[in-house]
Amino acid sequence: MTKTASNLQIDSSRLWDTIHTTAQFGGTPKGGVRRLTLSAEDKQVRDWFRAACEDAGLEVGIDTLGNMFALRKGRDMTKPPIGLGSHLDTQPTGGKFDGILGTLAALEVVRTLNDAGIETELPLCITNWTNEEGSRFAPAMMGSAAFVGDFTVDDVLSRKDAAGISVAEALDGIGYRGDKPVGAQPFSGFIELHIEQGPILEAEGKTIGVVEHGQGVLWYDGKITGFESHAGSTPMHLRRDALATLSEIVLAVEKIATELGPNAVGTVGEAVIASPSRNVIPGEIAFNIDMRSADAAILQQLDQRLRAAVAEIAPRRKVEVTLDLVWRKEPTHFDQKLVGAVETAAGALGYSNRRITSGAGHDACNLNARIPTAMIFVPCKDGISHNELEDATQPDCAAGANVLLHTVLSLAGVAK
């Protein structure tokens, strides 16, 4: 790496400006962004992004699912590019940073290299993956999942939103059904910068999270069937209370995840009492459970201990509890060479950092199955995400972009 390259810094103001410029596409009164995938607002940001990439001298290709690939030539065009990027769609009441930071920082990296007149050995390829959020079409992380072959293109194209519009129709509607075959773009490696979406970096005062793992996930749908009866006239010992049962399950999930921690989490996020009434003992509750760990053995233990807890609670309370595992995703282990490259870059730039596990799912977790992949996290305020309150500081965003820049440089090499 040349001296110039090793001292190189991205333009923090320019990055910040692009974040706030694109935040206008679907911007909400509360300062958030509503930019559902393949919507009119998504077209606006895609058009802006394509033009910005072309202005930066990149060649923009689009695959048949709308995934965008903006190629910057390298000296050695026989090798696949280093990929960098994320997604530009948001939750219905999302923020300005989730995904967006990773895509716009990738653009900033290229602009910085352009300004410095640096050519890399390997080419670079900025990506914008279609429908990471999954708010309009299921599943989430659709574009990257299809890219690695988890779903067929036809399957994805036929998925419909709540209004009955298919992905194919939505792509055609905004003119983003491209001609590049899905999965055809080769990569030598892939780096995704993202806000943490959790509170750890902020709580520990660290600037950079070197993402080593993505958590495995267990999703359960549960139902408790007790017996609805009068709150005044049913003695305590004759009750079959679905809510008291749920309460024991919620606390068991919490206890199990805590005991198997720090590398485990467990949550009951939804619970709905059927026919609730102030003076009626709840007889039926539908609920679900989300348990995660980056360690496959712990994931297994979470499942076993949860089932054991439910098997003990239900008969003791004379209620029926069903628990259906509706999704199981094994943990992601990012490429150690790339993880090391991120760590080295963060250290060389003097940023405080720690290895971290991604609690949320990301396109990078899908890509890692086929491409050596790693992620960079920066703190977000109070760990809040998927919320108009989502926030991150300009220095942290710049730090993340600088780590992205130098990780990419180390992987792509600087042409002599």
Place this chain on the structure above:
Amino acid sequence: MTKTASNLQIDSSRLWDTIHTTAQFGGTPKGGVRRLTLSAEDKQVRDWFRAACEDAGLEVGIDTLGNMFALRKGRDMTKPPIGLGSHLDTQPTGGKFDGILGTLAALEVVRTLNDAGIETELPLCITNWTNEEGSRFAPAMMGSAAFVGDFTVDDVLSRKDAAGISVAEALDGIGYRGDKPVGAQPFSGFIELHIEQGPILEAEGKTIGVVEHGQGVLWYDGKITGFESHAGSTPMHLRRDALATLSEIVLAVEKIATELGPNAVGTVGEAVIASPSRNVIPGEIAFNIDMRSADAAILQQLDQRLRAAVAEIAPRRKVEVTLDLVWRKEPTHFDQKLVGAVETAAGALGYSNRRITSGAGHDACNLNARIPTAMIFVPCKDGISHNELEDATQPDCAAGANVLLHTVLSLAGVAK
């Protein structure tokens, strides 16, 4: 009491027939009854009841709130009558017995006395109280509450249902705004027969519940404010989970009521997570608590121990919990002479019986404030009430009516 009177039994078949005849007014396909107070169906049953009372030689008066009083003359008309009855309105998906049994058994008592040619010393007065259920207009037990002066008549007349129709308009609409002043009817005593609405008699194989107390009630509205965050990326120790907090409160309510039992119950009947999502830690929950005891000192302890539990749980979990006492009703202690009369009658008839506390509220609980009052319970299937599945056996209904007959005879006396 004459020998004839002491051997007297009501006509079980006739009582059963009247129950099933009136169940047609608002009858539902599932075998329940939907007969909201002052509705067209309520008019049907009121018209039937008035005609049946007049056929039995009773003089029917109606007060300005639609409470119905059917007087059977006694030998000594200088004394106020013994009251007997309940209500004929039902829950939106109610059963055939709740309230109805008490009113129709009172009619059956009079018919039986008529058939046997028995005159009582004191007159008798069968009642049908307006809006016991409270499903259409608040509060529940409206007619009897106004009768004893807990609410003014004008206040009650102005109460509106969900469609904006006032009690006054509803009364006029079915022609049941009478001319008798509310509270003007004197009583020497009052006996209400009712299904238990709980599982105790059935569980213990007892036919008759001699109701000694009505429970005091504490109703709280609660709100938990924690912090909504990502289920995957928020470590267990940084969570402020509203649902885990609720779970501890639910189990605390259960534990407190159990420890202060058997004369105490506690229930969380409603709990709603704000913006629930499978992968989001619940940040806010609205809930309520119902705690009851027939013992005023225990009621006080329920309140104190609940507040102490919440005061311990909330700061430990770094969440805010508000608890508003929205209703407090002190326990009802029925008249010991009348309770004894019920017990004596049940014993003389050879029915297995036990003293019992009413978990639910009843018109009798209101009346007891002004009139010596007692209640008779009979078992209902599985303790189910306020439900189309509500059920009771013909022999148990007949047993309750026989106890009502002989209690009334002992209180009113048989004319020599």
